[in-house]
Amino acid sequence: MPGTNLTRDEAATRAALLDVTSYDVALDLTTGDTTFASVTTLEFTCREPGSSTFADLVAPTVRDITLNGRTLDPATAYVDSRIALDDLEATNTLVVTADCAYSNTGEGLHRFVDPVDDRVYLYSQFEVPDARRVFTTFEQPDLKSVFTFTVTAPSHWVVVSNAPTPEPTPAGDGVAVWSFPTTKRMSTYITAIVAGEYHGEFDTYDGKFGTIPLGHYCRQSLKEHMDTAELVKLTKQSFEFFEEQFDYPYPFGKYDQLYVPEYNAGAMENAGCVTLRDEYLPRSRQPRSFFEFRASVITHEMAHMWFGDLVTMKWWDDLWLNESFAEWACYWCEANATEFDDAWTGFANARKQTGYRADQLPSTHPIAADNVDLHAVEVNFDMITYAKGASVLKQLVAWVGIEPFLEGLRTYFKDWEYGNPEFKDLLATLEKASGRELDSWAQEWLQTAGVNTLAPAFELAEDGTYSSFAVAQSAHPDWPTLRRHRLGIGLYDDVDGRLVRRDYLEIDVEGDRTEVPELVRVKQPALLLLNDEDHAYAKIRLDERSLATAISDLSTFEDSLPRAIVWGAAWDMTRDGEMRTRDWVDLVLANIGQESDAWAVTRIPASTALAVSFYSDPAHRPELKATWEAGLRELMLAAEPGSDHQLTFARSFAGAAHSDAALDDLIHLLDGSFTVEGLAMDQDMRWVLITALAKSGRFGDAEIDAELEVDKTISGKEQAAAARASQPTAEAKEAAWAAIVDPTTPNETSREIAFSIFRFGQEDVLEPYLEKFLTASETLVDVLGFHKASTVLEYGFPRPLGSEATLARLDEWLATSDAPKQAKRYIGEARAEIARALTAQAYDAS
Ligand SMILES: [Zn+2]
Numbered sequence: 001m002p003g004t005n006l007t008r009d010e011a012a013t014r015a016a017l018l019d020v021t022s023y024d025v026a027l028d029l030t031t032g033d034t035t036f037a038s039v040t041t042l043e044f045t046c047r048e049p050g051s052s053t054f055a056d057l058v059a060p061t062v063r064d065i066t067l068n069g070r071t072l073d074p075a076t077a078y079v080d081s082r083i084a085l086d087d088l089e090a091t092n093t094l095v096v097t098a099d100c101a102y103s104n105t106g107e108g109l110h111r112f113v114d115p116v117d118d119r120v121y122l123y124s125q126f127e128v129p130d131a132r133r134v135f136t137t138f139e140q141p142d143l144k145s146v147f148t149f150t151v152t153a154p155s156h157w158v159v160v161s162n163a164p165t166p167e168p169t170p171a172g173d174g175v176a177v178w179s180f181p182t183t184k185r186m187s188t189y190i191t192a193i194v195a196g197e198y199h200g201e202f203d204t205y206d207g208k209f210g211t212i213p214l215g216h217y218c219r220q221s222l223k224e225h226m227d228t229a230e231l232v233k234l235t236k237q238s239f240e241f242f243e244e245q246f247d248y249p250y251p252f253g254k255y256d257q258l259y260v261p262e263y264n265a266g267a268m269e270n271a272g273c274v275t276l277r278d279e280y281l282p283r284s285r286q287p288r289s290f291f292e293f294r295a296s297v298i299t300h301e302m303a304h305m306w307f308g309d310l311v312t313m314k315w316w317d318d319l320w321l322n323e324s325f326a327e328w329a330c331y332w333c334e335a336n337a338t339e340f341d342d343a344w345t346g347f348a349n350a351r352k353q354t355g356y357r358a359d360q361l362p363s364t365h366p367i368a369a370d371n372v373d374l375h376a377v378e379v380n381f382d383m384i385t386y387a388k389g390a391s392v393l394k395q396l397v398a399w400v401g402i403e404p405f406l407e408g409l410r411t412y413f414k415d416w417e418y419g420n421p422e423f424k425d426l427l428a429t430l431e432k433a434s435g436r437e438l439d440s441w442a443q444e445w446l447q448t449a450g451v452n453t454l455a456p457a458f459e460l461a462e463d464g465t466y467s468s469f470a471v472a473q474s475a476h477p478d479w480p481t482l483r484r485h486r487l488g489i490g491l492y493d494d495v496d497g498r499l500v501r502r503d504y505l506e507i508d509v510e511g512d513r514t515e516v517p518e519l520v521r522v523k524q525p526a527l528l529l530l531n532d533e534d535h536a537y538a539k540i541r542l543d544e545r546s547l548a549t550a551i552s553d554l555s556t557f558e559d560s561l562p563r564a565i566v567w568g569a570a571w572d573m574t575r576d577g578e579m580r581t582r583d584w585v586d587l588v589l590a591n592i593g594q595e596s597d598a599w600a601v602t603r604i605p606a607s608t609a610l611a612v613s614f615y616s617d618p619a620h621r622p623e624l625k626a627t628w629e630a631g632l633r634e635l636m637l638a639a640e641p642g643s644d645h646q647l648t649f650a651r652s653f654a655g656a657a658h659s660d661a662a663l664d665d666l667i668h669l670l671d672g673s674f675t676v677e678g679l680a681m682d683q684d685m686r687w688v689l690i691t692a693l694a695k696s697g698r699f700g701d702a703e704i705d706a707e708l709e710v711d712k713t714i715s716g717k718e719q720a721a722a723a724r725a726s727q728p729t730a731e732a733k734e735a736a737w738a739a740i741v742d743p744t745t746p747n748e749t750s751r752e753i754a755f756s757i758f759r760f761g762q763e764d765v766l767e768p769y770l771e772k773f774l775t776a777s778e779t780l781v782d783v784l785g786f787h788k789a790s791t792v793l794e795y796g797f798p799r800p801l802g803s804e805a806t807l808a809r810l811d812e813w814l815a816t817s818d819a820p821k822q823a824k825r826y827i828g829e830a831r832a833e834i835a836r837a838l839t840a841q842a843y844d845a846s
Pocket of ligand 1: 269300301304322323326
C-alpha cells in the first residue's frame with residue numbers, strides 16, 4: 001500500500017514534540033462483514049504550541065476529524081495514511097471517526113468464519129505498524145499511553161483486550177457494549193482486541209507477588225483439542241520462574257492466551273492478551289518436538305511481558321534485542337522450570353540451525369540492524385533477529401556469567417519500567433553488574449554479519465598425545481570479522497561401547513589462532529568436540545579421526561547436547577560440500593533410530609529429505625532415493641509402537657515414497673489393509689498420505705474431495721488445497737498458482753499452497769514457473785500485502801528448477817529488475833540456495 005512508511009527521523013521528531021495522555025477507542029463490530037466503525041479520541045500535549053504533526057490511520061473511509069473542536073476536512077487532511085494536524089495547542093484533543101477494514105492477511109483486525117459452524121472470529125495483530133488499521137494512532141513504540149477500549153459487538157460474543165474483560169451492557173437487538181477499564185501505559189503495537197464466539201476456560205496463578213487470573217480461549221470447534229490443564233501448568237511454571245528470576249511482579253494484572261485461526265506467526269506478546277496460532281491445539285497425534293516448541297512459544301511471549309512490554313524499545317532498531325532476549329529467555333525458562341529440561345539441545349538441533357542458515361545467505365545483516373524506516377524493519381526481521389540473536393545472547397551470558405547478567409536485568413526492569421530505553425542502556429547496566437567492558441563485544445557481535453568457522457589444528461606426538469593444539473578461526477571473505485568466543489572443548493573416548501566425556505575445558509578464543517596449551521601432552525581422544533556445551537555461535541569442524549568416530553558411534557554419546565553439536569557439524573559440512581550427501585544419508589539412517597532428542601528426531605529427517613532431492617549427485621540420485629525410501633520404511637517398522645520415532649518415520653516415509661511398492665504401502669495404510677502397530681491413522685496422518693499419493697499422481701481430485709467430505713474443518717480445507725497443489729499436472733499447478741496470486745485467498749491457505757506447489761521430481765510441469773515467479777514478484781507485495789507476499793516469496797520459489805541455467809537467469813534478473821527490495825531479497829536467497837545445492841551435488845559426485 002503506498003504511503004504507509006514512517007521514518008525513524010519522523011518518529012523522533014514527533015516524540016520530541018508530543019506526550020500522549022490517553023487513547024479512548026470505541027469500536028463497533030456490528031456494522032457489516034467487511035468494515036467496522038472506529039472512533040478514536042486522542043488526548044496529547046505538545047511542547048511547542050503552534051507547531052504541526054500527524055497521526056496515523058489506514059482506513060477505507062474517514063468520516064470525521066476534529067482537532068480541539070475544529071473540524072478538519074478528511075478530503076484534504078487525510079492523505080497517504082496520515083492525518084495532518086496543524087496549529088497544535090499545549091493540550092490537544094483529536095477525535096477521528098472512520099470505517100476500518102477487516103483483513104484476511106492476519107494484519108490489523110483479521111476476520112475468520114469457521115467453515116465447520118459458520119461462527120465468526122476476530123483478532124488483532126499490530127506489530128509492527130498495524131494498530132493504525134483499527135484506530136487512529138501515533139504509530140511508534142516510544143509514544144506510550146494508556147488505552148480505554150469500548151467495543152460494541154453481538155451480545156453472545158466474547159470480547160478480550162489488554163485490560164480485564166468487563167461485564168457487557170446490553171444495548172438491544174442482540175448487541176452489547178463492553179467498556180474496558182483503562183490499561184497500564186503501553187505502546188500501540190501491543191494493544192489488542194479479540195472478539196467472536198470464542199470458548200474460554202479460566203484459572204488463577206498464585207505467586208510470590210499475588211494472584212494473576214488466567215484465561216485460555218479457542219474456537220468452539222477446537223475446544224475438545226484444547227489441553228487446558230497442560231497449558232495452565234506451563235503458564236504457572238513460567239510465571240513462577242520469571243517472577244523469581246526477574247524479581248519484578250507481572251505488570252499487566254491478568255493473563256489471557258487466545259488460540260486464534262489463520263495466524264501468520266507463532267504468537268504475539270500483546271500485553272496480558274497473548275494471541276497464538278491455533279494449530280498449537282493439535283487434533284491429531286503430534287511428537288514431543290511439537291509440544292516442546294509450543295512450550296517455548298508460551299514462555300517466549302511471557303518473557304516479553306517484562307522485556308518488550310514493560311520495558312520497550314525506543315524504535316525498531318532494537319527489535320532484534322526484543323526478540324533475541326525473548327528467544328534466549330524462553331529456552332532458559334523451559335530448561336529450568338518445565339518438563340522440557342533438555343530444551344537447549346532442541347535449540348541446538350533446530351532453532352540455532354535456522355540462524356546459521358540465515359547468516360550464510362546473501363541477505364544476512366548485522367543483528368543490530370539500522371532500521372531507518374518501517375520498510376527496513378520488514379527486510380531485517382528474520383532468523384538473524386530471532387535465532388542468531390538468541391545464540392549470541394547465550395554467548396553473552398557465558399561471557400559475563402549468568403548471575404551478573406541477571407543482576408543487570410533486575411536493575412534494568414526497575415530503572416526503565418513503562419519506559420523506552422535503548423540497547424546502550426542495557427549494555428551499561430550489564431557492564432556495571434559484570435565488570436566487563438562490553439562495547440567492543442557488542443561491536444564485533446552485533447554490528448557485523450556472518451558466522452565464523454572454528455576448527456581444531458594440532459600435531460600428534462609418537463605416543464598419541466597432542467604435541468601442539470590450537471583453535472583455528474576463519475570467516476567467509478564477504479564477512480571477514482573474526483570474533484571472541486567463550487568456547488567449550490570436550491574430549492570423548494569409547495568406554496564399553498559408549499562415547500564418554502573424559503575431560504572438558506573452557507577457553508577464550510580470539511583471532512585466527514588460539515593456542516590451547518592445556519591440551520599439549522594430552523592423549524588424543526576418539527572424538528574431540530569444539531563448542532561442547534554449545535556456548536558459542538560458530539560453525540564447527542571435526543578432525544578426521546573425530547568425524548570417523550562420529551559416523552560410526554554417533555548414537556552412543558551419553559548426552560544429547562554433544563550429539564546435537566556433531567549432527568550440526570555434519571549437516572553443515574554436507575551443505576558446504578565437504579561431506580558427501582550419500583554419507584550424510586548413511587549417518588542419518590544408522591543413527592536416527594536411537595536419537596533421544598525430540599527435535600533431532602523431527603528435524604534431521606526433514607533436512608535429509610531436502611539433501612536427497614537437492615544436494616545429491618543427479619547421476620546417483622535414483623539410487624539414493626531408493627536407499628532413503630527403504631531405510632525409512634525399515635525405521636518405521638522397527639520403531640517402538642506408538643513412539644514419536646514411529647510417527648516421524650511414517651511421515652517421512654510418506655514424503656519419500658515414490659516406488660510402486662512404497663506407494664502401494666501408503667494406499668494400504670489408508671484403507672487399513674496394511675497396519676503398523678501403534679501408528680494411528682488419524683486425520684492429519686491421512687492428509688499426509690493423501691498428499692503424498694496426490695504428489696505422485698496416484699490420487700487425484702476425486703480422492704481429495706472424498707476426504708474433504710469427511711474433514712470439513714479449516715485445517716481440512718487447507719490440507720486439501722495443499723494436496724491439490726502437489727499433483728504433477730499442468731492443470732493442478734495452474735490452479736494452485738492462480739490461488740497464490742489471488743488476494744482473496746486467506747493467508748494460511750495461501751501458505752499451505754506455497755509450501756506444496758513446487759515439488760522435486762515434477763520439473764517437467766514446473767518449467768513455466770521460473771518466469772511466472774519472477775514476473776509476479778514485481779507486484780506481489782502490493783497485491784497480497786506484506787506477510788502473505790513474504791511467505792510466497794520466501795517459500796514458494798520453484799527450487800526444483802535449480803540448475804546452472806537458472807542461476808544465470810537469476811543473476812541477470814537480479815542485476816536488472818526493479819522489483820521491490822523484499823522480492824529481490826528472497827530471490828537472492830533462492831539463488832544462493834541453488835548455488836549451494838550445485839556445490840553439494842558436485843562434491844557428492846566426486
Ligand atoms: Zn517475540
